[in-house]
Amino acid sequence: MTGSEDSVLLHTAGRAAHLTLNRPRAINALTHAMVRRVDEALTAWEHDSAVETVVVTGAGERGLCAGGDIRAIHDDARDGDGTASAAFWRDEYRLNARIARWSKPYVAVMDGIVMGGGVGISAHGGVRVVTERSRIAMPETGIGFVPDVGGTYLLSRAPGELGTRLALTGEAIGAGDALMCGLADHHVPSASLPGLLDDLAELPVRGALDRHARPAPEGELAGQREWTDSCFAAGTVEEIVRRLLDHGDPVAKETAELLLAKSPTALKVTLTAVRRARRLGSLERVLRQEYRVSCAALTTPDLVEGIRAQVIDKDRTPRWSPATLAEVTDGDVERFFEPLGERGPELELETGPETGPEAGPEAGPETDPELGPSRGLRWGLR
Template identity: 80%
Template sequence: MTGSARSDAHDTAAPVLLRTRGRAAYLTLNRPRALNALNHVMVRRIDEALTAWEHDPAVETVVLTGAGERGLCAGGDIRAVHDDARDGDGTASAAFWRDEYHLNARIARYPKPYVAVMDGIVMGGGVGVSAHGDVRVVTERSRIAMPETGIGFVPDVGGTHLLGRAPGELGTHLALTGARIGAGDALLCGLADHYIPSEALGSFVADLAARPVTDAVARHEQPAPQGLLAGRRDWIDACYAAGTVEEIVERLSAHGDPEAKEAAETLLAKSPTSLKVTLAAIRRARRLGSLERVLDQEYRVSCAALSSPDLVEGIRAQIIDKDRAPRWSPASLAEVGDTAVERFFAPLGDRELGLGQGGGVPDPR
């Protein structure tokens, strides 16, 4: 693998391009027409490259970028998940998530600096391969989100770990609404570390071949534009601290700020089941602590979602037919009881992801 990890100069159609230059190794997600959406082949290729570069003394830094002008990565290949959940038995999706979540954990613990250039759209699985890195760079073009509740799913790829650690209830707000944030808010929420204007990215990425990461960042970093969330902390923290999704919606609706009311309307358009499972997942993630234990939990939730009608319906409405009119089942928050939520957290026995100590996930309650 070492040879193929060093260069893809003659294979420009590969879904992940690999090359080395100087002290750096470069991973480029290369499905620009699909906004670099991750599939199983890509996940395996990234993992194999990281193995080769981890043991290559010439490689001091790994750099992740996305091909095309639109963004780093729009997420996982959810069309494949849709087809597997609708027509298959879910084993292909479960196998993809198993390898993807292992990759997310590996990136977080990688022994060499891992630099993620989070330019443009970075969503779902794109967050998983970038926001767990050591050095996470955003630009004025960055649009970062975990939009899973809109497709009948739940934030994964370590997203509940990342958002659970955001200040106050900002992460809860982002997880439930799926709102897109820019550079300033990504820095505030702990999803990014440095702001570099997009026009300087070429020079920055090239500098990493010749300079230590800290020197390259220092040469190009600038103060980030002001975000929006800091000015909304009062109503976000007050409303999302409620005990249930129903109460969160009530508080948002009753709050005087028009943006709070808009957030309530946004929530009411999402999958009621996904909202309730997401709230539980975020709060359990805070108590679980380590990324590995949270990924174990997310794997349970993701596998359970394969048998939920909302996942197929949500992807159909948003991605396949694009009618933007999902018919959720159950259709209201009141119809989603505690038992329905608990089903998503049920142990998987010998199918557990097993990243956490002991191979299982202790009940955090």
């Protein structure tokens, strides 16, 4: 078998088709070949009347998917011309949009680590299952990058300023907080996952979930809403940090310190991206914005340096350039959102009409019933 066939396993069981990401040593990090393989499987199953449900899981005990293959992106940004990474993102973001509009129940089992590209392949689905082991995050600012794979779309629709906080800090959250933020729909204890998968072969998704879903463990964010909303509503990253430091809550101070360790450029671009995502309305429009931002990031020193410090050398001491928030100008930020021009074609999506109202700061996960987080409503699954 080819590498892509080894790294994405496909099988059917009764009424369900199963897609298993199979790079457990890398926590099932996505390669370009894997993205293509998943897309080909969805094409085949979409028109197969015997397949009523698609179930996505990750091999091994550590998690569904830790993200994209960022070592490959590092090497392309450092030594290549960026075309390989741009091609990967183009196909990955198209897949994210396709998952959001999938015509059958798409059950994503978000057990263990689910980060970056792992969020993209799961949290746009109609039926998102978390467990007590789930750790979900968009940690891109820590490597000099910006949340992508539709992450700014999802986080911009979390209650209040929770999504802004998670986008900037890259904090990992558990099942209860994922449910509150609209990144998941159902909690199933990890010990019950084998039974859930067995039942999905014989029952409609609603019936299988009724057997195994349970209340989630209590999260942490609800008790931090007051200072999160007041501090992260500020118009600049500098003001967010100032409010956090002045608030008095020790966790708020720790959050400020966490922000100050991230790439200053990535922080400012991320804040702008999330705020613009609220106004763009549809997932497709947000993905096009993210594609521009991602391609621009390839040309900055912070992406290479961040991956070097966090993943390759693991010295955890990135040398950001510019080094401070004050040195990052409005022009530096705006450059990330400019049309690609000679750098390459814009992202084209073939997933249907761009629907969806503009969403305000309090828009929750059910703002647009035609897009990802609310897809489960179509089959009465939430």
